[in-house]
Amino acid sequence: MTASMKTARPKDQIRAAYYDQLGGGFGKKVRARVHWIVRQAKGEHILDIGCSGGVVPILLGREGKHVVGIDVLPEAIIEAKQALLEEPTSVKEKVELHEANVMTYTPDIQFDTVLMTEVLEHIGEPERFIARAVSFIAPEGRLVITVPFGVNDYADHKRTYYLNQLLEQLTPFGKIETIERIDKWLGVTIQVYPEPREGRAILPAEVEWLEDAFEEVERLHLATILDLKRKQQNLERKVQRLGEQTEELAHIRAESLRHEQQLQEQHEQYKMLEEQYAALLDRFEGSLVTNLELLEANASWKSKYRSLARSKLGKVVVRYWKFRRQLKQHRSRR
Template identity: 35%
Template sequence: MANNDKIYEVYRGKRGVELERKTKERIEWILNEVDTANSILDIGCSQGIISLLMAQRGQKVYGLDIQEEAIKFAENLLENEFEACKENIKFKCIDFMKFDTDNKFDCIVITEVLEHLQNPIEFLEHAKKFLKQSGRIIITVPFGVNDHPDHYSTFYLSNLVAIVEKSFEIKKVQYIGRWTGLIAINKEDTQLFSYTQEEISKLENNFLEVDWEMTKRIQTLYQNGIEANAKYKQATENYELLKQKYIYELEKNKELLQENTRLTEAKEIVTKLIQQLYGEMGDEVQILKESKALISRLETQNNYLKHENAEYRRKLSLITDTSIGKIGIKVYKLLKKIKSKLR
């Protein structure tokens, strides 16, 4: 009997507001039906929420579950409770069909367990051993189809009644949305459940409620489907536009690549031509280089001579601008004239 219930997450609202509301409604019904029972055996307690709530009210609770993970989770929750609550509760990981005790309980709670069993009748007969005479058993199961891989049974009313009344006398059937709740008593001489008009009406009303809920969900899903189809259509159109744009850009890029290839090839041809010309005109190129070097040297010498000439003129100007210099120039010119006549 596997139980992968996540009741704690649901109870804390981590799986939707509506599911939280319905789950708390079911749990509240269970707590009200437990009423003033002093000792309670919670079979299939899962993560221990209902057991803890009963213990907080001062009731003595023994919680059993086959899954070790669920029991460890429940024990961790218990660590955060007050000492008084801790004293009221005990958890144990065990297959219930192997469970045994000399104690008998005022009340037994079996919530969302029977649908997981291949032989629920044997399971309830075993539970009967631990319930006091006139003690109360509280059972809840999913109402109708609940597509779970670990479910062996789907319960409405008659098949649930047939199983339970083999061991107990059914006192009350309650429909809580997607769940069916059943209260039964442990008696020696039991009476069969009476399918009164009232019971049939309650069943039909719950079918009506569930049908309306499913109809609304179908309508919502249908509307969501229409919106999803519209979005899909728009997405398809956008995809086609992007696809065309991509093809255009791809072709454009292809042309650019071809142009780049042509330019690369032209560059290679020019490079080869330059190399070829350089090889054929090697001597001319060398002469040009030497001529360029000679011109550079001549320009350097010319610049030096210009500088020396300017310096000579400056020094000559210094001489000719003085009185002695002027007399010297006149003497020079006179001597030059006499020398000319002597010739």
């Protein structure tokens, strides 16, 4: 599940994570996402763009589907082909793996489903990649997209995704079928239109505002957590250097305990924020899985969004901006 463009970035370790080589907890989350992707692959002929180590193509091949996996990174295809060698002949006959760039790849057939998972966040112009992927899909076929949800600032990530921006990019190309939050990822499927449509079905402005504000709050919490962790590490190094100099050691240990408590509080507040946004998505998930053009004409739908400012998340955002104003005023008086 890597982006289909040549960039120097850390090796994708989806295969290692899937088989618990990076820890059981992380493996469980990765399997939940991978299995969701597999369930969305409808039809007999599947294309996996950015197939990485080949986990998804091999799983689909075991189900008897004809799968083509492509990735721009040669080391990813080498890993995928090595994994395929361990499969029975019945699976090998179903799976093709190629080093290829999606923008120049020219398949011989159209596919029932195209998978493009954990790709868009790496791309400067995602609409070009979506349009290219859609061109490979048979009439009434399906495009499956997943992206990291919220702040996920790896060096090669070019954007942060919440729901609104992702839907804005996808709705010209097809009808939204499924929207699902899978831990720290968003998954969307669309049934593609014969031709892209003009205009963009965008969620009401209240949601866009809340998502922008949520990103501000999320980044504030993450920055505070990182700062506290750095301070805690510095204190631990001081403790190691001091040895048995009891008076100063006692002071540092007290400060260390205070930082630990602050760090715990920040983690709890951040978790609460994530839960509130998750509740927001869950609240509207069922309604979103339909034609967004109809939703825009539905007054009751719009009124639900107008009520978001009074939600728990909205109240958190209001408190945050009050804090920002107070902090600014305090600094201006200094």
